[in-house]
Amino acid sequence: MTPHTQDPEVEGFLALLGATRSPRTVEAYRRDLRALRDYLGKPVAQATLEELERYTAQLRADGLSSATIARRTAAARSFFRHEQLLGARGDNPAAAVALPRRAKTLPKTLSPGEAVRLIDAAAGTQPRALRDQALVELLYGAGLRVSEATGLDKTGVDLDERLVRVIGKGNKERVVPIGRPAVEALRRYLARGRPHLDRRHRPELFLNAKGGPLTRAGAFLILRKLAEKAGLDPLRVHPHLLRHSFATHLLEGGADLRSVQEMLGHADLSTTELYTHVTDRRRRELYYRAHPHARRKSTEDVVVTERTRRALHDHGVGRDLADDEGGTR
Numbered sequence: 001m002t003p004h005t006q007d008p009e010v011e012g013f014l015a016l017l018g019a020t021r022s023p024r025t026v027e028a029y030r031r032d033l034r035a036l037r038d039y040l041g042k043p044v045a046q047a048t049l050e051e052l053e054r055y056t057a058q059l060r061a062d063g064l065s066s067a068t069i070a071r072r073t074a075a076a077r078s079f080f081r082h083e084q085l086l087g088a089r090g091d092n093p094a095a096a097v098a099l100p101r102r103a104k105t106l107p108k109t110l111s112p113g114e115a116v117r118l119i120d121a122a123a124g125t126q127p128r129a130l131r132d133q134a135l136v137e138l139l140y141g142a143g144l145r146v147s148e149a150t151g152l153d154k155t156g157v158d159l160d161e162r163l164v165r166v167i168g169k170g171n172k173e174r175v176v177p178i179g180r181p182a183v184e185a186l187r188r189y190l191a192r193g194r195p196h197l198d199r200r201h202r203p204e205l206f207l208n209a210k211g212g213p214l215t216r217a218g219a220f221l222i223l224r225k226l227a228e229k230a231g232l233d234p235l236r237v238h239p240h241l242l243r244h245s246f247a248t249h250l251l252e253g254g255a256d257l258r259s260v261q262e263m264l265g266h267a268d269l270s271t272t273e274l275y276t277h278v279t280d281r282r283r284r285e286l287y288y289r290a291h292p293h294a295r296r297k298s299t300e301d302v303v304v305t306e307r308t309r310r311a312l313h314d315h316g317v318g319r320d321l322a323d324d325e326g327g328t329r
Contacts, residue, residue, distance in 0.1 A: 007037050009045040013082045020170060022147070032075035044076070045083055049093040052076065056097055066100040073097050110245040114232060115140055118223075118242075119181075121230035128209060130193030132222050134185040135206055135214075138164065139223075139239055141182035143246030143264055145169075146219050146239035152205040154190070159183050168265040176263050247275045 010033050018026045037044045039055050052073075059069045076094035083089040110118065119140065122133040138149055148166045156165045162183050164176050178186075199211030206214035219239055227237035243264070250260050261272040 007033070007043050007045075009043060009083065009088070010034075010037065010079065013079050016082065017078075022169070024147075028071075029075050029078070032072045033079060035072065036076055044079060045088065047076075047093060049096055052093055052097050056099075060100065070099050073099055108236070108241060108244060109248045110232075110237075110241060112249055114230075115242070115245055115249070117230040118226055118232065118237065121226040125192075127193040127196040130185075130189040131197065131206060131214075132226065134182075134189035134193070135219060135222060136226065136242070137182040137185040138178065139219075139242040140246055142166075142176045142178050143243045143250075144176070145243060146216050149239070150204070150206055150214050150216055150219055153203045154194075154205050155203075156205060157186055159187060159190075166265065169267075172265065174262065174265045244275070247272070251275050 010030075014026055014030055014033075017029060021029075033044055036047070036052075036055060039058065040047055040051060056069060056073065059072065073094055076097075077092060080089060080092040080094050084092055119133070119136050122129060122136050124130070124133070135149065138144060139146070142164050144152075144164070144166060145168070148168055151167065152164070157163070157178075158165070162178050162180070164178055166174050166176060168174055194205075194207060197207040197209065197211055202211065202213055204213040206219075208214050208218055216239075223237050223239060223242075224234040227234045247260055247264055250263075251257070257269065257272055257276065260275070261269050264272060266272045
């Protein structure tokens with residue numbers, strides 16, 4: 001097969017996948033399965049276990065990350081599971097492919113102070129400034145994914161009850177509480193900001209300067225500009241960083257893991273548990289900074305300690321101690 005030739009079995013799988021997954025997810029599956037088909041030089045449905053293992057080995061040799069290799073293998077597994085359900089295959093060869101170990105990376109977060117600086121950077125009375133305030137408060141105050149925030153309709157927020165109704169991954173709906181600062185920012189935006197932007201009578205909550213729906217790319221750009229204004233690294237700040245910060249700060253404040261899982265919309269508790277490692281690390285760092293016996297000795301402390309040891313040795317204390325410890329120091 002020539003590169004990028006249509007693969008009818010794969011296209012049928014993707015069409016069915018599109019009924020339950022977002023267009024971005026379907027496109028990611030398409031890319032991964034296309035890469036496999038181009039390697040095989042034949043329809044993916046005809047692949048054997050040996051061919052898939054050689055493909056995985058080639059990906060490692062090409063220097064692809066463990067996460068990328070795992071994702072491509074997962075796409076193949078889903079495709080062959082689909083083929084099994086159709087009765088087209090009796091096995092799932094991708095299920096037997098050994099995956100490389102994936103190192104769990106801890107989510108990056110803002111400190112509470114940095115989050116405040118970012119929110120303060122959005123202060124202003126112009127329509128777009130009011131929109132930006134509401135957007136940042138909602139991303140940080142409710143832990144929304146950027147696609148969830150940009151996909152919200154005006155009717156998705158209940159300011160009286162302080163709730164936001166979100167359609168998350170897999171079209172699953174969840175209700176997330178929001179704090180007073182987010183409610184106040186949304187009230188100001190809806191009253192004095194959005195009416196000036198709504199030139200096309202759109203249902204979306206967040207609109208761009210031309211009156212159309214705010215896009216994911218637009219939200220990224222807004223945060224980047226606010227980060228620069230707040231004195232933060234613009235390349236470090238993105239919508240998902242605020243989601244990570246939301247979860248971490250909740251857990252640090254005493255929220256239970258199950259509640260945070262529900263607010264984030266995680267299907268698997270183990271995904272939420274990653275944030276507990278972040279809070280554990282922060283506690284350790286705080287301990288090492290704050291506890292007198294945990295702090296690293298300063299140069300002055302080391303000099304004093306060495307001077308004291310010599311003085312004790314000169315008075316015979318050090319020799320007695322060394323004898324008590326078996327002649328070692």
